Amino acid sequence: MADLRINIAGVELENPVVTASGTFGFGREYGEFFDPGELGAIAVKGLTLNPREGNRSPRIAQTPAGILNSVGLQNPGVENFIKFELPDLKKHSAKIIANMSGNTIEDYCSMADRLSGTEVDMLEMNISCPNVKQGGVAFGTDASTVHKITSEVRKYAKKPLIVKLSPNVTDICEMAKAAEAGGADALSLINTILGMKIDIHTRRPVLANNVGGLSGPAVMPVAVRMVWQVASAVKLPVIGMGGIMSAEDAIEFLLAGASAVAVGTGMFKNPMLPVAVKNGIGEYMDQNNIKKVSELVGAVRVYE
Amino acid sequence: MQTGGTEVAYLKSIQECEIISIEQIAPQIFDMWVKNDVLAAQARPGQFVHIDCGDATDNFLRRPISICDVKSNAVRILFEVKGSGTAALACKKAGDVLDMLGPLGNAFTVLEQYRRPLIIGGGIGIFPLYLLAKQFSEAQVFLGFRCCERVVMEQDFKNVAKELHITTDDGSYGYHGYAVELLERKLAAKEGDIIYACGPLPMLRATKALAEKYNVKCQLSMEQRMGCGIGACLVCTCETTSKGANHYKRVCKNGPVFWSDEVTLNG
Ligand SMILES: Cc1cc2nc3c(=O)[nH]c(=O)nc-3n(C[C@H](O)[C@H](O)[C@H](O)COP(=O)(O)OP(=O)(O)OC[C@H]3O[C@@H](n4cnc5c(N)ncnc54)[C@H](O)[C@@H]3O)c2cc1C
Ligand SMILES: Cc1cc2nc3c(=O)[nH]c(=O)nc-3n(C[C@H](O)[C@H](O)[C@H](O)COP(=O)(O)O)c2cc1C
Numbered sequence: 079m080a081d082l083r084i085n086i087a088g089v090e091l092e093n094p095v096v097t098a099s100g101t102f103g104f105g106r107e108y109g110e111f112f113d114p115g116e117l118g119a120i121a122v123k124g125l126t127l128n129p130r131e132g133n134r135s136p137r138i139a140q141t142p143a144g145i146l147n148s149v150g151l152q153n154p155g156v157e158n159f160i161k162f163e164l165p166d167l168k169k170h171s172a173k174i175i176a177n178m179s180g181n182t183i184e185d186y187c188s189m190a191d192r193l194s195g196t197e198v199d200m201l202e203m204n205i206s207c208p209n210v211k212q213g214g215v216a217f218g219t220d221a222s223t224v225h226k227i228t229s230e231v232r233k234y235a236k237k238p239l240i241v242k243l244s245p246n247v248t249d250i251c252e253m254a255k256a257a258e259a260g261g262a263d264a265l266s267l268i269n270t271i272l273g274m275k276i277d278i279h280t281r282r283p284v285l286a287n288n289v290g291g292l293s294g295p296a297v298m299p300v301a302v303r304m305v306w307q308v309a310s311a312v313k314l315p316v317i318g319m320g321g322i323m324s325a326e327d328a329i330e331f332l333l334a335g336a337s338a339v340a341v342g343t344g345m346f347k348n349p350m351l352p353v354a355v356k357n358g359i360g361e362y363m364d365q366n367n368i369k370k371v372s373e374l375v376g377a378v379r380v381y382e
Numbered sequence: 383m384q385t386g387g388t389e390v391a392y393l394k395s396i397q398e399c400e401i402i403s404i405e406q407i408a409p410q411i412f413d414m415w416v417k418n419d420v421l422a423a424q425a426r427p428g429q430f431v432h433i434d435c436g437d438a439t440d441n442f443l444r445r446p447i448s449i450c451d452v453k454s455n456a457v458r459i460l461f462e463v464k465g466s467g468t469a470a471l472a473c474k475k476a477g478d479v480l481d482m483l484g485p486l487g488n489a490f491t492v493l494e495q496y497r498r499p500l501i502i503g504g505g506i507g508i509f510p511l512y513l514l515a516k517q518f519s520e521a522q523v524f525l526g527f528r529c530c531e532r533v534v535m536e537q538d539f540k541n542v543a544k545e546l547h548i549t550t551d552d553g554s555y556g557y558h559g560y561a562v563e564l565l566e567r568k569l570a571a572k573e574g575d576i577i578y579a580c581g582p583l584p585m586l587r588a589t590k591a592l593a594e595k596y597n598v599k600c601q602l603s604m605e606q607r608m609g610c611g612i613g614a615c616l617v618c619t620c621e622t623t624s625k626g627a628n629h630y631k632r633v634c635k636n637g638p639v640f641w642s643d644e645v646t647l648n649g
Contacts, residue, residue: 100615100616101610101614101615102614103613103614103615103616106613106614107610107612107613107614107635108610108612108614110393110394110612111394111395111612123616131628131629131630132616132619132630134621134648135606135607135617135618135619135620135630135633136606136607136617137607137616137617137618137619138443138607138608138609138615138617138618139607140441140442140443141442142439142440143438143439143442144442145442145443145609147609147615147617149615149616149617152616152619152630284607294438294442295438295439295442323438343442345610345614346442346443346444346609346610346611346615347434347438347442347443347444348396349394349396349483349610349612350395350396
């Protein structure tokens with residue numbers, strides 16, 4: 079039997095399959111379809127310091143091989159998460175990744191501080207959010223800001239800190255290096271790609287927010303490329319995601335350099351997808367006589 | 383499924399549904415029966431199924447369709463062809479197998495103290511109301527359609543309702559006007575003890591206003607674009623209000639049915 083265990087920044091996951099933040103809530107709903115204990119880790123819905131209602135609906139549009147979403151970070155806030163969601167999440171063997179969003183560096187620091195005192199296993203900082211002090215430009219689109227926010231939050235984070243990179247940048251490696259220099263323990267990518275869908279009959283955007291984040295199979299080649307570039311540019315472990323629909327897709331990410339993979343939008347089509355991905359990786363390893371999943375990580379043989 | 387050596391029975395799984403029959407009953411409207419024991423055993427009026435309509439390129443998202451009727455081991459759905467997903471469904475044949483999640487969502491609340499319902503529906507919103515009307519012996523049903531050729535399920539509703547009123551916007555069949563106009567007449571005559579509604583937003587808004595005016599309990603079934611369909615992704619919200627504060631609730635999980643005084647109908 080293949081050994082699926084993988085170590086990310088000192089945290090050992092039973093297997094490399096994670097559920098992507100925002101697609102899995104706090105595990106209750108998909109937990110009716112499969113045992114969340116089958117997962118290596120669960121990245122919970124993006125948390126903010128205070129509860130947030132999010133954007134108006136419609137918040138979803140279907141696009142070729144994917145979707146746009148504009149949820150706008152609806153969540154119960156970090157305190158309600160700790161009180162009402164975390165205890166049940168910790169009943170499973172899956173590691174818990176608390177995904178954090180904010181509009182100021184102070185927001186992230188307070189959350190990192192608060193969550194470090196709980197049973198969460200890792201912190202994931204979503205830096206695709208608008209920085210209100212800098213005219214709403216996303217934190218993750220400027221290397222010096224990425225360095226600053228990472229090093230500030232680092233001071234409060236007593237758990238491994240994952241920085242989740244935005245793909246809406248010219249050079250993702252620059253951001254990855256800035257996060258590494260700022261003290262990140264791991265990186266995750268990609269977040270959604272900003273997009274838009276217009277209904278030509280009403281001449282209105284489908285999303286009430288006009289624009290939203292693209293995810294699903296449409297983004298996968300971009301995601302694999304970015305994971306490969308980032309994994310080659312930094313020493314940090316990478317959690318790869320974007321459009322995974324099968325074990326084969328997940329193996330591409332591993333070969334590109336991801337130590338673990340996250341499954342997100344694909345669950346909307348197949349709620350059992352994370353289990354299928356996990357089992358499929360094991361089968362591929364058995365067929366190819368690979369003993370440890372780490373042997374696959376970054377094993378793509380690129381052309382000179 | 384094995385976990386730590388013990389069998390754990392999960393509540394939900396993907397339902398494989400073999401199509402028993404599919405028939406076009408009006409322009410763009412299809413009537414389908416599928417075989418599935420779990421759906422048939424569990425379905426309650428107002429719930430829906432989330433149907434995988436095919437390939438991930440054109441139809442990435444599942445489509446929510448109401449459960450219209452149930453018999454021992456089968457459920458009935460009716461759908462209107464609008465875009466690529468429903469078009470793909472319309473091409474299916476008896477014997478084909480569909481992948482559905484369900485039954486999903488809450489259901490209409492059917493209470494002992496309210497046995498004389500006024501049930502109002504419009505367009506594709508009439509479909510979940512059939513299984514609901516079957517729960518009562520004294521249902522008065524009001525169905526609104528755009529025009530004569532789009533009138534469907536008239537005989538079905540006649541068989542289960544105490545009274546059935548059909549309206550068309552253009553007057554080409556039944557009462558010329560909106561179904562809510564007939565609903566108001568009944569309310570003014572102090573008939574009915576609860577209202578159930580499903581249909582386009584203007585109909586729901588008018589129904590909510592009538593329920594307030596005549597102080598009658600009222601439930602509305604809401605529609606919204608959905609993602610996962612099970613409550614995890616938070617994309618299909620509707621605005622609700624309680625104690626002066628507004629909150630977005632999930633149409634797929636907290637709904638699709640809401641009490642009319644709970645929803646703002648602002649989107
Ligand atoms: C709880 C619920 C019950 C429903 N019951 C029925 C029913 O019994 N019969 C019926 O004909 N229709 C029903 N609908 C509406 C039906 O889901 C949409 O007409 C259908 O999803 C449109 O898909 P399409 O492929 O034809 O259109 P497309 O335009 O190709 O769809 C693109 C995307 O938008 C979504 N979408 C488009 N219009 C709607 C809409 N009005 N509501 C929700 N999502 C939409 C689709 O699901 C899909 O994700 C119901 C909707 C909901 C929310
Ligand atoms: C509905 C939805 C909500 C999301 N919410 C968050 C979030 O709160 N925080 C975050 O970091 N990423 C969020 N994401 C991004 C995903 O975690 C993931 O990075 C992205 O969707 C790409 O993976 P996928 O194609 O497998 O979904 C969300 C994605 C979707 C589809």
